[in-house]
Amino acid sequence: MNSTRSLWAKQYQRILILSILLLIIVALSIFIGRYPKPFWMPIQVLLEDSMAQRLVWLLRLPRILTAALLGATLAVCGTVLQMIFRNPIVEPGFLGVSQGAAFGAAVAILWLGGGRLTIELSASLFALLGLAGSFILARTIKFGGWVLRLILSGIVVSALFSSGLGVLKYLADPLTQLQEITFWLLGGLWSVTWQDLLYVAPVVVVGLLIVYLMRWRLNVLALGQDTAFSLGAETTRERLIVLIAAVSATAVLTAVSGIVGWVGLIVPQIARQMFGPNGQFSVPGSMLIGAIFGVVSDNLARTLLAGEIPLGILTSFMGALLFVVIINRSRIKLR
Amino acid sequence: MNQTMIALKNIQFHYDPGKTILNDLSLSVEKGSITAILGPNGTGKTTLLHTILGLLAPQSGEIWIAGKNISAYKRSELSQVMSLVPQSEVVPFNFKVIEYVLLGRTPQFGFLDMPSEHDVELVRDTLEMLEVQHLEQRPVTELSGGEQQMVVLARALVQEPQILLLDEPTSHLDLSNKGRLLKILQTLAQRSVTIVFSTHDPDAAAMIADHVILLKAGAVLDAGLIDQVLTSEKLTQTYGTEVKVLTIEGRLVTLLINGRFGEKEKVK
Numbered sequence: 001m002n003s004t005r006s007l008w009a010k011q012y013q014r015i016l017i018l019s020i021l022l023l024i025i026v027a028l029s030i031f032i033g034r035y036p037k038p039f040w041m042p043i044q045v046l047l048e049d050s051m052a053q054r055l056v057w058l059l060r061l062p063r064i065l066t067a068a069l070l071g072a073t074l075a076v077c078g079t080v081l082q083m084i085f086r087n088p089i090v091e092p093g094f095l096g097v098s099q100g101a102a103f104g105a106a107v108a109i110l111w112l113g114g115g116r117l118t119i120e121l122s123a124s125l126f127a128l129l130g131l132a133g134s135f136i137l138a139r140t141i142k143f144g145g146w147v148l149r150l151i152l153s154g155i156v157v158s159a160l161f162s163s164g165l166g167v168l169k170y171l172a173d174p175l176t177q178l179q180e181i182t183f184w185l186l187g188g189l190w191s192v193t194w195q196d197l198l199y200v201a202p203v204v205v206v207g208l209l210i211v212y213l214m215r216w217r218l219n220v221l222a223l224g225q226d227t228a229f230s231l232g233a234e235t236t237r238e239r240l241i242v243l244i245a246a247v248s249a250t251a252v253l254t255a256v257s258g259i260v261g262w263v264g265l266i267v268p269q270i271a272r273q274m275f276g277p278n279g280q281f282s283v284p285g286s287m288l289i290g291a292i293f294g295v296v297s298d299n300l301a302r303t304l305l306a307g308e309i310p311l312g313i314l315t316s317f318m319g320a321l322l323f324v325v326i327i328n329r330s331r332i333k334l335r
Numbered sequence: 336m337n338q339t340m341i342a343l344k345n346i347q348f349h350y351d352p353g354k355t356i357l358n359d360l361s362l363s364v365e366k367g368s369i370t371a372i373l374g375p376n377g378t379g380k381t382t383l384l385h386t387i388l389g390l391l392a393p394q395s396g397e398i399w400i401a402g403k404n405i406s407a408y409k410r411s412e413l414s415q416v417m418s419l420v421p422q423s424e425v426v427p428f429n430f431k432v433i434e435y436v437l438l439g440r441t442p443q444f445g446f447l448d449m450p451s452e453h454d455v456e457l458v459r460d461t462l463e464m465l466e467v468q469h470l471e472q473r474p475v476t477e478l479s480g481g482e483q484q485m486v487v488l489a490r491a492l493v494q495e496p497q498i499l500l501l502d503e504p505t506s507h508l509d510l511s512n513k514g515r516l517l518k519i520l521q522t523l524a525q526r527s528v529t530i531v532f533s534t535h536d537p538d539a540a541a542m543i544a545d546h547v548i549l550l551k552a553g554a555v556l557d558a559g560l561i562d563q564v565l566t567s568e569k570l571t572q573t574y575g576t577e578v579k580v581l582t583i584e585g586r587l588v589t590l591l592i593n594g595r596f597g598e599k600e601k602v603k
Contacts, residue, residue, distance in 0.1 A: 003455040007433065086427035213447045220441055222428060226421050229390045231494070232414030232442040277428030280449055 011281040014274055018288040022068070025295055029064045030056055032299050039303055058193070063302075064295055066192045067311075069204055070253050071263055071294020072287040076211055077246040078264030079271060079286045083222040083279060084239050085147050088272075092250045092264035095150065096157030100130025101254040103161040105184045106168040109177050116191060119184070120199065120255045126161070127251030131244070133157045145225075146236070187258035187312025189298055200252045207249030211283060214242050218279035260312045262319025267293055269326050338366040339402070340498055340529040341387055346396035348379075348386060348553075356382045357393065357553045364546070366497075367527040369520060371540035371561075374550035375574050380533035381422065383550065384500050387531065388419055401497060414442035418496035422503045424487045429474035432467075432486050433458060439490035454493075461489045465519060481512035488519070499523065501532035505539045517543045537578070541565060541587040549573050561587065 005012065031041045035055055045052050077092035092098075104126025108119040137153035144152070172178040211218075220233045221242070228235050254260070271286035297318065301311045341364040348357040356379045364370050372380050385391045387398065389405050398405040401416055408416070418439070426435060433455070440454040462468040467485045470478065478486060484504065491499060501520075505513045521543050524530050534540055540547055540561070547564040549556040551573050557564050565587050570578040577592040 003452045004450060007455055083428070088428070216441070216449055217446070219430075219434075219438055223438065224421065224425060226385065226388070226390055226419060227424060230388055230414060230417065230419035230491075230500075231438065232411040234410055272428065276434065277430050278434045 008278075008281065011275050011278075011285075015281065015284055015288065018285065018292070022288055022292050022295075025292055026064055026068060029295055029299050030060055033060060033303055034306070038306075062194045062197045063189050063192045063298065066189055066197050066200075066253075066256065067294040067298035068291040069197075069200070069294075070189070070257050070260065071267070071290040071292070071297070073204055073208060073246075073249045073253050073290070074260065074263040075267035075271070075286040075290025075293070076208060076283060077250045079268040079279075079282055080211055080218065080242055080246040081264075082268050083218045083277075084243060085151070086222055087147075088269065089265065090151075091262075092247065093259075093261065094158060095134045095154040095247060096130025096161060097127045097247055097251050098254060098259055098261075099158040099161035099165065100133075101127035101251060102185055102259060103165045103168070104129075104255070105258070106165055106172070106181050109180050109184070110168055110172055114177070114180060117195075117199075120196065123255035124252045127254055128248060130157050130161060131247050131251060135240075146239075183310070184258045185312075186310030187260040187315075188301065188308060188310045189257055190302070190308050192256060196256050200256055203252045204249045207245040208287065210245035211242055212287075214238070215279040215283035218242065218283065219277075222277075222279075258310075258312060261316045262323070263290060263293055263297075263315050266319040266322050266326070270322070273326070339363050340366045340400070341531065342397075342399040343387070344397040344399075346386060346393045346398070348382060348391060348393040348396075355553060357386065360396070360553065360555055362548055362555055362558055364529060364531055366529050367524055368546050369524045369530045369544045370532075370546040370548060371544035372531065372533040372548045372550055373537060373540050373573070374533075374535065374556075376535055378550050379553040380535075380550060381502055382553075384419070384502050384531070384533055388417060388500060389413055411442055411446075414494065416496060417498040417500065418491040418494040420484075420487050420491045420499070420501040420504055422506070424483070426475045429476045432462070432470045432473050432475055432478070435475045436462065436486060436489045436493055439493040442494055458489070458493055461493050465489050465492075466515075480507045481509065484508060484512065484516065488516070492523075496528065498529045498531070501530070503534055504532050505534065505536065513539065537565065537570060537580075537587075537589040541589070565589075 031043070032039065033041060035041065035052065036045055041052060046056060074092055081090045081092060082088050101123040104123040105119050107126070108114060108122035112118045112122060134150060134153040134157045137156060138149040141149040141152060169178060169181060172181055217233065217238055220228050220231050221235065221239055225235060267290045268286050271282045271289055275281035275285040297314050298311055301309045301314050343360060343362050346357050346360040347355070349355045360383070372383060374380055382391060386393055400408065400413070405413070436458045437450045437454060440450055440457070444450065444454070459468065462471060465485045465488060467482060467489065470482060470486065475483065475486060484507065504516060508516060517539065520530050544561055546559065547561050548558040549564060549569060556573055557569055565580055567578060567580045570580060570589060579590040579592055581588050581590060
């Protein structure tokens with residue numbers, strides 16, 4: 001009898017079920033949309049209609065895959081931050097990443113011509129700058145533990161970027177640029193192409209892989225400094241590696257999707273309820289649940305109404321409702 | 336026999352220059368001995384343990400662990416030699432007991448490996464040895480103080496350390512749990528694990544320690560065999576209050592002389 005298998009039998013089973021579920025949902029999503037008529041494309045049409053084939057290949061498929069990656073990345077980044085900061089209510093946006101991306105996007109819309117790729121590059125550049133800024137600032141603070149200093153610097157950097165964003169909004173042409181900024185801030189994947197996906201994929205895949213490989217180390221890093229040290233962890237270096245991997249992946253995806261909130265806060269909670277806090281399962285678990293959440297939300301965003309519903313609005317709405325359910329059901333320990 | 340497991344030579348440590356915590360501190364601990372670091376609160380006991388562990392680097396002085404300078408160890412090697420039971424372990428998530436204790440196996444497997452069957456079995460054996468196998472599936476966050484201390488000890492033991500450091504291991508325990516814990520430490524020492532624990536309670540030291548290090552203001556006041564160190568005169572000097580050491584049923588027992596507050600002039 002394999003004792004690790006039997007100890008975590010339920011977890012292995014759930015991972016398997018979620019993986020199958022994700023594959024089914026991705027497959028079904030190909031047929032969900034508003035062509036040729038709302039909500040469902042019969043298989044017959046896909047086989048015969050060349051317009052449908054091009055639409056699925058050029059628009060739906062890259063979009064579905066990006067939605068899955070986005071959900072998985074936001075969720076796993078939330079799990080990483082919550083474990084490393086030993087706090088169940090932090091989320092990927094802090095550490096200056098979201099506000100940095102927003103500022104970068106606005107800069108591109110205002111001054112760099114506002115081309116699709118320009119916005120993405122500028123947004124990811126400023127998102128990573130936000131992350132770096134938070135780390136550098138944290139080093140200069142002379143009091144408090146590592147976690148407190150990073151959180152404080154994240155707040156400062158976010159506030160600086162958001163005041164900068166305010167200035168840019170004020171300067172923007174209200175008829176064209178301001179609309180574009182606002183729409184970008186609401187988040188969405190309506191214009192994702194294979195090119196976008198190929199541009200983010202390397203950073204995202206490497207980031208997710210690093211986090212996945214370090215899923216047991218994360219447990220050690222979630223313990224107190226003295227215990228983690230006595231267990232042989234090079235705490236500062238290891239935390240830095242896993243944080244940078246997770247947050248960089250988030251940063252480049254945010255550059256494509258705009259601000260998509262709540263996934264990174266809510267999915268880790270659901271994953272811990274399903275799998276327990278052990279990173280061995282909560283990491284892949286939150287990736288799978290996040291991917292499902294991402295694809296389902298984006299399906300709703302693109303099919304529910306004739307016009308697109310911004311993804312960020314949907315995830316915030318569903319996330320907030322789910323959060324109420326979860327905090328009423330579970331005993332989340334706040335310290 | 337009589338192999339030196341821990342040797343500190345002229346350790347000087349401070350967080351802020353000018354506020355010395357450990358002052359020219361030297362000590363040595365032999366293999367398989369039980370050493371109590373005894374002293375009042377705030378005298379540097381935790382700092383000393385963290386220095387031995389390697390978590391804190393002293394500004395000057397040398398630390399030798401199992402005959403090798405601590406700086407010659409890799410982090411992972413050191414964690415296979417030494418483990419720590421901290422004074423209070425705050426586990427932020429509701430890990431199951433068995434998962435939490437499995438974390439203690441981390442130094443024994445590769446950087447990116449997962450626990451194996453052997454690890455799970457070793458954890459189960461250890462929980463059984465500590466008589467807490469019934470807690471296996473319980474969340475760590477919901478244990479009582481005594482249960483949690485046993486589970487933390489289990490996590491430190493599955494590291495299979497040659498040196499076990501414990502920071503105030505009995506301070507949150509009731510009498511029966513205290514007795515159980517100390518008995519376990521004695522058993523471990525018989526299996527030639529070297530045990531060093533800090534305590535502010537001389538009786539806990541007297542119950543099991545064979546060596547005592549008296550610490551006051553970051554310096555060693557006296558160190559040696561328990562019978563020679565645990566005396567009325569030395570304890571009075573260490574704690575700054577009159578203490579009497581008696582021998583009752585073959586064991587040293589301390590008595591706080593002015594502990595009754597009967598004399599009014601003592602209260603100011």
